[in-house]
Amino acid sequence: MTAGxxxxxxxxxxxxxxxxxxxxxxxAGRKRAEHRPASFADAVAAEWIKIRTVRSTFWxxxxxxxxxxxxxxxxxxxxxxxxxxxxxxxxxxFDPTAYGLAGINFGMVAFGVLGVLVVTGEYxxxxxxxxxxxVPRRGRLFAAxxxxxxxxVLVVGEIVSFAAYFLSQLIFAxxxxxxxxxxxxxxxxxxxxxxxxxxxxxxxxxxxxxxxHTAGAVTTVLGLLFVLPIIGSFLPGDLGxxxxxVLPAGAGGAIMNTRPSEESLSPWAGLGVFTLYTVxxxxxxxxxxxxxDA
Amino acid sequence: MIExxxxxxxxxxxxxxxxxxxxxxxxxxxxxLGPNGAGKSTTMRMILGLDRPTAxxxxxxxxxxxxxxxxxxxxxxxxxxxxxxxGRTAHNHLLLLARSNGIPARRVDEVLxxxxxxxxxxxxxxxxxxxxxxRLGIAAxxxxxxxxxxxxxxxxxxxxxxILWIRTLMRSxxxxxxxxxxxxxxxxxxxxxxxxxxxxxxGRILADTSVREFIAANATSHVRVRSPQLGELGPLLARxxxxxxxxxxxxxxxYGADPAAVGDVAADHGVRLHELSPVQPSLEEAxxxxxxxxxxxxxxxxxxxxxxxxxxxxxxREGGAPPAAPPPPEASSPDLPPTAPDGTWRGxxx
Ligand SMILES: Nc1ncnc2c1ncn2[C@@H]1O[C@H](COP(=O)(O)OP(=O)(O)OP(=O)(O)O)[C@@H](O)[C@H]1O
Ligand SMILES: [Mg+2]
Numbered sequence: 001m002t003a004g005x006x007x008x009x010x011x012x013x014x015x016x017x018x019x020x021x022x023x024x025x026x027x028a029g030r031k032r033a034e035h036r037p038a039s040f041a042d043a044v045a046a047e048w049i050k051i052r053t054v055r056s057t058f059w060x061x062x063x064x065x066x067x068x069x070x071x072x073x074x075x076x077x078x079x080x081x082x083x084x085x086x087x088x089x090x091x092x093x094f095d096p097t098a099y100g101l102a103g104i105n106f107g108m109v110a111f112g113v114l115g116v117l118v119v120t121g122e123y124x125x126x127x128x129x130x131x132x133x134x135v136p137r138r139g140r141l142f143a144a145x146x147x148x149x150x151x152x153v154l155v156v157g158e159i160v161s162f163a164a165y166f167l168s169q170l171i172f173a174x175x176x177x178x179x180x181x182x183x184x185x186x187x188x189x190x191x192x193x194x195x196x197x198x199x200x201x202x203x204x205x206x207x208x209x210x211x212x213h214t215a216g217a218v219t220t221v222l223g224l225l226f227v228l229p230i231i232g233s234f235l236p237g238d239l240g241x242x243x244x245x246v247l248p249a250g251a252g253g254a255i256m257n258t259r260p261s262e263e264s265l266s267p268w269a270g271l272g273v274f275t276l277y278t279v280x281x282x283x284x285x286x287x288x289x290x291x292x293d294a
Numbered sequence: 295m296i297e298x299x300x301x302x303x304x305x306x307x308x309x310x311x312x313x314x315x316x317x318x319x320x321x322x323x324x325x326x327l328g329p330n331g332a333g334k335s336t337t338m339r340m341i342l343g344l345d346r347p348t349a350x351x352x353x354x355x356x357x358x359x360x361x362x363x364x365x366x367x368x369x370x371x372x373x374x375x376x377x378x379x380x381g382r383t384a385h386n387h388l389l390l391l392a393r394s395n396g397i398p399a400r401r402v403d404e405v406l407x408x409x410x411x412x413x414x415x416x417x418x419x420x421x422x423x424x425x426x427x428x429r430l431g432i433a434a435x436x437x438x439x440x441x442x443x444x445x446x447x448x449x450x451x452x453x454x455x456x457i458l459w460i461r462t463l464m465r466s467x468x469x470x471x472x473x474x475x476x477x478x479x480x481x482x483x484x485x486x487x488x489x490x491x492x493x494x495x496x497g498r499i500l501a502d503t504s505v506r507e508f509i510a511a512n513a514t515s516h517v518r519v520r521s522p523q524l525g526e527l528g529p530l531l532a533r534x535x536x537x538x539x540x541x542x543x544x545x546x547x548x549y550g551a552d553p554a555a556v557g558d559v560a561a562d563h564g565v566r567l568h569e570l571s572p573v574q575p576s577l578e579e580a581x582x583x584x585x586x587x588x589x590x591x592x593x594x595x596x597x598x599x600x601x602x603x604x605x606x607x608x609x610x611r612e613g614g615a616p617p618a619a620p621p622p623p624e625a626s627s628p629d630l631p632p633t634a635p636d637g638t639w640r641g642x643x644x
Contacts, residue, residue, distance in 0.1 A: 037363030038395045046394035053386040054379060082596045126377035129344055130434065133371055134394040136360040293345040 027047035043135045043144035051118065051148055060114035061152075064197070065160050068107025072164035075102045076171040083175055090164045095259045096179040097189045100168030101161060104193050105253060111153050112221040115204030118149050120214040129294050138290045142209070146202060146282065151202040154194060161193030185258040185267070192255030192271060199252065199271075199278045200225070209289050225249045246273055295320060295473055296442060300350035303336050303497075308608040310336040312497035313350070318475045318490075320441065323468045325488030329585050333497040334477040335373065338446050340392060342371055354442055370435030371444040375427040380420025384411055384430050387419060388437060390536070397438055405433040425456045432463070442473040444622065449483060460505040462486050481581035485509075495585035512580035517553050519546040519560075520569035527565045529558065541584075 017094050024036025031158075079099060122128040135141040165186075169178035179186050203224075208217040225248060232244040244250045245265050264270060296318040303311040311333040318324045339345040341352050343359040354362065354369050362368045372635050388402040393479055406412045409429040414422070419430060428448065435443055449457045463512050468474040478484050484491060484505070491508050493501040501508060524546060532538045533543070537549040548556055553570050556573050560567050 035364050035367055036396060038365075042394050042396050048389040049386060049390035049393060050379075050382075053383070053390070054381045056381070121379060125379045126374055127379045128377075129342075130338075130377045130391070131394075132344055133342050133373075134366055134391050136362070136365055138360075140608060193536075291346075293339070 005293045007051065008020070010037050014177045025159050038135070042139055043140050044147055046134065047144045047148040054121065056117050056121065056163070057114060057152070060110045060117065061156050064110030065156065065163075066107075067110060068103040069164045069167060070103065072100055072103030072168045073171060076100055076168035080175055080177070081115055083177070093259065094177065095257060096169065096172050096177050097165065097186045097258045098256045100165050100172065100179075101189065101256045102195045103164050104161065104197065104256065107160065108197055108200045109222065111157065111201045112204040112225065113212060113218055114153065115149060115201035116214060116217040116221060117207035118145060118198065119208040119214060120217055123212040124214060142286050142289050146205060149201055149205055150198050154198045157197035157201075158191065158194035160197070161190050164193070165190045165199065179258065183258070188267065189256045194239055195271065196252045196255055196274070199274055202236060203248075203274075203278045203281055206278070207284035209285035210281070216282050244268075248277055250272055251277075295356070296352070296354055296444075296475060297356075298337070298341070298350065298352040301337065301347055301352050302349040303333070303340060303345060304348045309464060309497050311340070311347075311374055312494060314494070314499050315350075316492045316499055318473055318492070320473040321468060322489040323464050323474045323476060323487050324490040324492060325484035326475060326492050326494065327479070327484050327581065328477075328494035329479055331496075332479075332494045332585070334494060335446055336481075337494070338371070338373060338475075338477065340445055341444065342369070342373070344373075364395045364397075364438065366391060366397065366438035366440065367439070368440050369442045369444065370433045370440040371446075372428075372431040372448055373444075373446045375424075375431035378419050378430070378434075381418055383416050384419055384433075384558045385415040386420075387430065388433060390438055391434055395438055401437060401439075402491055405436045408436060409433040420427070420641060424451045425453060428452060428456065428581060430458075432460070440472070443467055443475070445474075445476045447477055447479070449478070457483075493581070493584060500584050509580065510515050516570060516573050517548040517551050517556050518571045518573050519548060519567065520544075521546075521560070521565055521567050523565045526563065527560060530559055530563055530565070534559065547573070 030090050055086065079094075115261045118130075119250035122131060132138065135144070158169045165181075169180075172178040181187050181190070200221075204217070207220050207224075208214075211217040211220065215228060228247045228248050229244065232240060232250070234240070235243050241263065243256075244263065248265075251265055251270040254264040257264060257267055260266070265273065298314055298316050301314040302309070303310055312331075312339060326334050326337070336345060340347050341354065341359065351358070353359075357418075359365060359369065382390075384406065385402060388405065389399060391397075392399060392402055399429055403412070403415075406415050407434055411426065411429055411433060414426065419427065422430065428451075432448070437443070443464075445460075448460050448464075451617055464474050464476060468489075473480070476484075476487065477578065488505055490504050491501060492499060493508070501512075517540075519527065519531075524540075524544070528540075528546060531546070531548055531551070534551070536551045539547045539549070541547055553572055557567065559565075559590075560570075
């Protein structure tokens with residue numbers, strides 16, 4: 001589109017815009033330019049601006065980071081301090097990787113809250129109507145939201161997971177209890193911690209979309225992740241154990257184990273079950289989002 | 295161009311928009327007029343695909359809203375100025391909207407200049423005054439330089455300067471050949487801005503006409519009568535070929551009569567008059583009468599059953615069908631506001 005010799009005689013401005021060449025007139029004689037249709041990438045770009053221009057994103061991510069890393073280190077330190085008093089059985093069953101990532105089981109709340117807020121924040125302010133006016137294809141809007149949220153939480157979640165792992169292993173190293181990244185299943189567990197946080201955020205997005213209300217959605221997420229396991233712990237015997245294995249938090253948390261445990265599914269099976277919950281809720285949320293009035 | 299065909303929206307039992315058909319054309323401001331709860335906002339939400347119609351269709355530039363490739367370049371809408379995240383700056387709010395439709399970022403500064411918000415572009419929207427919020431909403435509507443613009447009660451809560459600004463803006467947008475569709479519940483507001491009117495009441499279209507014709511057809515002058523013997527006078531006047539209504543303040547309005555004739559009737563029957571004055575038409579009244587807000591005079595509260603062959607609705611709807619044909623069910627619908635002189639009390643029928 002550089003000006004060739006044949007353009008030399010034209011007045012400045014003319015030919016500068018490709019729009020002019022395909023300008024059509026509308027009913028009232030206004031010049032209408034043709035534009036490339038908006039794409040999914042445009043919707044993603046807009047969602048990216050949305051998520052980084054509200055403070056709640058920064059604060060929830062910071063809270064998730066501080067709680068996860070802080071608690072992981074604190075629990076590691078407590079374990080190391082108590083190590084001398086532990087029996088042989090406890091020492092044998094000790095899983096330094098899972099223990100070092102224990103903070104994820106608490107920090108996950110913050111990532112869940114972010115997932116909820118990404119959508120309920122729009123309902124609370126009425127922004128959702130503006131968003132749908134700009135991107136009326138609801139599937140596209142929902143997918144763009146999920147992609148951006150998932151991407152942000154994946155990056156931050158992996159950083160948090162690796163930081164929690166490295167810092168806790170430094171503490172364990174005092175007693176030569178630390179597990180290296182090269183050891184069996186360790187890398188999978190640490191990466192899995194970030195994946196688990198990402199899935200939690202997406203699950204929360206789905207619940208937020210279904211309920212369209214911040215407090216209700218946050219309560220539901222907390223109920224799924226914390227209250228269900230408590231109920232499960234009251235179920236007796238084998239039934240109780242089986243139920244606890246497939247409850248959301250139990251299943252998702254399995255990815256961080258490096259030692260086999262009777263109390264949980266195998267790592268990938270567990271994360272698979274959690275992914276299934278997330279996908280089912282996302283599909284339900286998408287259907288509801290497409291059907292309902294905004 | 296906005297085209298609604300048989301557009302209907304029910305919320306449970308409640309029919310908010312009832313089989314509405316209209317076309318909004320480019321080149322002038324079209325007012326969408328109706329009292330509170332008439333269904334204006336619901337109709338506009340359906341145009342934007344926010345609410346799903348129960349029945350019927352509505353298109354913008356010939357396609358359903360959700361089928362538009364770059365919706366913000368085709369349609370700019372201000373439904374609710376507060377429909378934005380207050381924690382975001384004005385600039386970022388507009389920027390993300392621009393990005394979503396592939397509109398260049400420099401357009402954000404242009405529209406901020408256009409609405410006079412350049413100096414607060416980096417401020418959070420939640421700190422904005424009502425007028426600033428409204429301007430930001432309008433900036434968002436203008437972002438894609440769209441051919442169709444839609445504003446829902448844009449002057450609500452604005453000061454006189456803001457009102458004047460919006461009025462001028464809407465008229466200049468229309469003068470540029472755009473389609474401008476503006477809702478209001480104030481006839482006086484519409485009379486100053488719109489050239490064409492779509493009047494809606496209880497979800498139905500009551501009129502679709504130019505403002506001038508609307509005034510000519512609906513804003514008829516009347517004679518205002520006060521008397522201590524209204525109970526006697528009312529039926530006497532109504533027995534003539536005049537339409538009589540009771541004003542909320544207790545006086546009578548007599549349509550189709552001149553003061554002298556009304557005075558003669560009163561004198562003939564020995565009825566004392568305390569006031570007898572001609573009243574020039576007011577648009578607000580015309581609108582209120584059309585939307586059925588005034589109380590009709592029924593001579594002692596007896597409702598008169600409309601004769602099928604003279605009923606305004608059946609004649610209008612059946613268009614020359616034989617009088618023997620049974621009226622369609624909606625002919626006697628109590629929901630229909632009285633729209634024509636035929637619907638009022640007539641002495642001859644009693
Ligand atoms: N989401 C909803 N659920 C149930 N009823 C609704 C809903 N939205 C609107 N309505 C009802 O539909 C009718 C039309 O409402 P709408 O908001 O369209 O009126 P309007 O003409 O915009 O009124 P106003 O001048 O007050 O803004 C009202 O009776 C309202 O109560
Ligand atoms: Mg409204």
